[in-house]
Amino acid sequence: MAGFASMVDRLPSQARVVIIGGGIVGCSVAYHLTKLGWADVLLLERKRLTSGTTWHAAGLVGQLRATMNLTRLAKHTADLLPKLEAETGQATGFRRTGSLSLARTPERHEYYRRSMAAAASFGVEMHEIAPAEIRRHWPLMEVEDLAGAFFIPGDGQTNPTDTTQALAKGARMGGAQIREGVEVTGIRVERGRVTGVSTALGDIAAEYVVNCAGMWARQVGRMAGVSVPLHAAEHMYIVTRPMEGVIRGAPSVRDPDSYIYIKEEVGGLVLGGFEPVAKPWGMDGIRARELHPRHPPHRRRSTRGGELLRRRRLQLDRHPDLRRRRLGLGGMDRRRQADHGLVRYRHPPLPPVPLEQALSPGSHA
Ligand SMILES: Cc1cc2nc3c(=O)[nH]c(=O)nc-3n(C[C@H](O)[C@H](O)[C@H](O)COP(=O)(O)OP(=O)(O)OC[C@H]3O[C@@H](n4cnc5c(N)ncnc54)[C@H](O)[C@@H]3O)c2cc1C
Numbered sequence: 001m002a003g004f005a006s007m008v009d010r011l012p013s014q015a016r017v018v019i020i021g022g023g024i025v026g027c028s029v030a031y032h033l034t035k036l037g038w039a040d041v042l043l044l045e046r047k048r049l050t051s052g053t054t055w056h057a058a059g060l061v062g063q064l065r066a067t068m069n070l071t072r073l074a075k076h077t078a079d080l081l082p083k084l085e086a087e088t089g090q091a092t093g094f095r096r097t098g099s100l101s102l103a104r105t106p107e108r109h110e111y112y113r114r115s116m117a118a119a120a121s122f123g124v125e126m127h128e129i130a131p132a133e134i135r136r137h138w139p140l141m142e143v144e145d146l147a148g149a150f151f152i153p154g155d156g157q158t159n160p161t162d163t164t165q166a167l168a169k170g171a172r173m174g175g176a177q178i179r180e181g182v183e184v185t186g187i188r189v190e191r192g193r194v195t196g197v198s199t200a201l202g203d204i205a206a207e208y209v210v211n212c213a214g215m216w217a218r219q220v221g222r223m224a225g226v227s228v229p230l231h232a233a234e235h236m237y238i239v240t241r242p243m244e245g246v247i248r249g250a251p252s253v254r255d256p257d258s259y260i261y262i263k264e265e266v267g268g269l270v271l272g273g274f275e276p277v278a279k280p281w282g283m284d285g286i287r288a289r290e291l292h293p294r295h296p297p298h299r300r301r302s303t304r305g306g307e308l309l310r311r312r313r314l315q316l317d318r319h320p321d322l323r324r325r326r327l328g329l330g331g332m333d334r335r336r337q338a339d340h341g342l343v344r345y346r347h348p349p350l351p352p353v354p355l356e357q358a359l360s361p362g363s364h365a
Pocket of ligand 1: 020021022023024025026044045046047048049050051052053054055056057058059060061182183184185212213214215216220235236237272
């Protein structure tokens with residue numbers, strides 16, 4: 001109790017900027033503000049750092065975005081992450097694996113060709129490659145039906161939890177204070193201007209308040225009478241055990257026509273499904289504990305994304321264990337699979353039960 005009381009005592013009564021939320025975004029804001037010379041930075045996280053959606057992220061680091069500014073931001077991330085460990089002494093898990101973007105239609109092919117021209121103007125290296133070349137990295141992948149494929153060598157993958165801890169450490173090294181276990185319960189506003197925040201441990205005056213509450217940002221925004229146009233949507237992913245034929249360090253794969261991304265992780269796969277029609281989650285507000293790591297992932301959520309993911313995964317349905325026992329994939333309609341442009345792979349010699357974790361919901365930016 002003495003430790004708790006002294007922690008209460010140490011909570012400052014003012015800061016130039018209070019950042020709400022200790023996910024990767026909040027810690028990145030704290031890190032970058034200290035880099036800009038802001039010393040009086042206070043980050044408040046109601047639980048533990050990374051206990052929000054950051055804990056769930058696949059960790060794909062892609063540079064190419066729809067606009068110049070977003071691309072510049074994403075490129076900055078890809079440039080920063082390899083240096084962060086040397087600067088802070090905290091490993092990030094970043095690997096510059098490169099990424100592959102697949103086109104299954106002439107329209108998508110054309111879209112990526114235009115993106116390649118935009119990438120050049122943004123300073124992002126991007127090449128068109130022959131689909132057959134993909135097999136060098138992904139020998140399991142069937143590529144005959146691809147209209148085109150593109151490689152971005154500067155993209156990578158990172159460990160979101162470790163990367164957040166590295167950003168937090170860098171922020172602390174720059175003078176920021178980071179407090180866990182402190183929930184912001186209100187935002188104080190006077191004459192249309194924010195003046196601070198309220199917490200269970202006392203009020204804190206602040207010139208600036210930065211809302212980095214992720215999928216809780218709408219709820220936090222409401223504290224200041226602000227409507228934040230963000231909403232959580234369900235996102236499904238599958239994690240497999242190590243599989244033969246999966247090459248360590250293979251580039252991540254984005255296959256938007258199949259609504260899927262794939263990355264190698266410890267010799268197995270992480271497959272995530274994009275929602276063609278996003279399914280909102282937590283319409284009545286999202287409780288703090290809902291994404292905590294100690295809560296097991298939900299299984300077999302019946303969203304369209306989850307369904308697509310089950311259809312468009314590797315051809316795991318050929319494996320009787322998976323079909324009947326693990327994911328309940330019996331009754332698959334192979335013609336429909338083909339219609340949907342499956343990510344098709346040569347059948348790997350699968351270990352007996354390669355899937356260790358089924359489907360998990362969350363939000364995905
Ligand atoms: C399965 C999955 C895969 C993903 N894959 C990728 C990927 O490959 N690449 C990519 O770039 N992104 C990916 N994302 C998206 C990425 O995870 C999120 O965009 C990112 O983690 C959001 O970070 P954040 O800091 O905004 O939010 P969070 O990590 O959710 O952090 C918000 C924090 O705010 C805290 N908080 C909320 N309210 C309060 C309060 N009142 N007071 C104090 N603290 C509060 C919460 O406890 C939480 O810790 C993925 C997401 C999921 C779910």
